[in-house]
Amino acid sequence: MSHLECQLCKHGSTSSGMVTVTLQRGATTVIIKGVPAEICENCGEYYLDENTTKQVLSMAQEAVKNRAEVEILSFAA
Numbered sequence: 001m002s003h004l005e006c007q008l009c010k011h012g013s014t015s016s017g018m019v020t021v022t023l024q025r026g027a028t029t030v031i032i033k034g035v036p037a038e039i040c041e042n043c044g045e046y047y048l049d050e051n052t053t054k055q056v057l058s059m060a061q062e063a064v065k066n067r068a069e070v071e072i073l074s075f076a077a
Helices: 050-065
Strands: 014-025 030-039 070-074
Touching: 014 050, 030 050, 050 070
Parallel strands: 030 070
Antiparallel strands: 014 030
């Protein structure tokens, strides 16, 4: 992913890093650590590329399917 201008604050540019993504669906909370992202150096907003987003959503869907209340996972590319 190339560096972007932040769409939230409009003042920062992004650089590659790792984030923790937290998602909620119904009664399930999924926390995924070590997700590669482009992170705004000014406000901290992060952006995931399309493939990473698909993987994160798939991991979250699996937790919901397994009826987890809280699931904490490590991202594996």
